[in-house]
Amino acid sequence: MTSQNTDPTRNVRVFRVYIKATAQAIWDAITDPEQNASYGYHAAIFMDLEPGGAYRAQANEDMLRFGMPETIIDGEVVEADPPRRLVHTYRFLFNEGTAAEGFSTLTWLIEPESDKLCRAPGRGLGDLQRRVTPCSSSARAPRRTRPAHRSSGRRICRGSANSRAPGVP
Numbered sequence: 001m002t003s004q005n006t007d008p009t010r011n012v013r014v015f016r017v018y019i020k021a022t023a024q025a026i027w028d029a030i031t032d033p034e035q036n037a038s039y040g041y042h043a044a045i046f047m048d049l050e051p052g053g054a055y056r057a058q059a060n061e062d063m064l065r066f067g068m069p070e071t072i073i074d075g076e077v078v079e080a081d082p083p084r085r086l087v088h089t090y091r092f093l094f095n096e097g098t099a100a101e102g103f104s105t106l107t108w109l110i111e112p113e114s115d116k117l118c119r120a121p122g123r124g125l126g127d128l129q130r131r132v133t134p135c136s137s138s139a140r141a142p143r144r145t146r147p148a149h150r151s152s153g154r155r156i157c158r159g160s161a162n163s164r165a166p167g168v169p
Contacts, residue, residue, distance in 0.1 A: 019118050023110045026118055027083030030108060043072055047088065053077040055088045069093055075103060084110050 019026055029035045033044035043057040057073035064070070075090035086108040092098035111119040 017120055018113065019120050020116060021118060022116065023083040023112050023118050026110050026120055027086075030086065031082075041072065045073070047077055049077060049080040049082065049086075051077060051079060053080075055090060078105070 021029075029039075031047060031049065033046050037044035037060070041057065041060075041063075043060050043063065045055070045057045047053060047055045053076065055073075055075035055077055056071050059068045059070055059072045063072065072093055073090050074093060075088050077086070077088045079085060079087040087105065089103040089105050091101065091103045109120065113119055
C-alpha cells in the first residue's frame with residue numbers, strides 16, 4: 001500500500017478481502033439493518049444512503065441493559081454508489097471519552113472479480129467475510145490470512161464450497 005499521509009496523527013489502514021458473493025449481496029450485508037445487526041457489535045446500523053444522510057448504530061437490548069446510550073455510533077454518509085462504493089464518517093458514542101475522539105472516515109469499495117467473487121477493501125471486514133463466505137475451512141484469502149469460515153453466509157451466496165480467491169493455491 002502506498003500512502004501520502006501528511007498528518008502524522010492520522011492512521012490510514014486498508015484491509016482487502018475476497019468475498020465469495022455478488023457485489024449486491026455484499027452491499028446489502030453492509031447497508032441492510034436486518035443483516036448488519038449480526039456483525040460487529042450486533043447493533044443494527046441505519047443509514048440514509050445519500051450525501052449528508054445520517055449514519056447511526058442503535059444499541060441492542062444487552063447494551064441498553066448495560067447502560068449504553070440508544071445510539072452507540074453516529075456519522076454521516078459522504079458518498080453512496082450502490083453496490084460499488086460507500087463512504088461515511090463515524091464516531092463511537094459509548095461514553096464521553098469515545099465521543100470526544102471525533103469522527104473517522106470509512107470507505108467501502110466493492111470490486112467484482114467475477115460473477116460470484118468480489119474484492120472488498122475496507123476496514124473491519126473480517127467478521128463480514130466470515131458471515132458471507134461459505135467456503136470450506138481450507139479456503140484461504142490472498143496472502144494466506146486466516147481461513148474463511150463456514151457460516152450463515154450460505155443464505156446470501158451460492159456457489160462451489162471449494163472455490164478459492166485468485167492467486168491462492
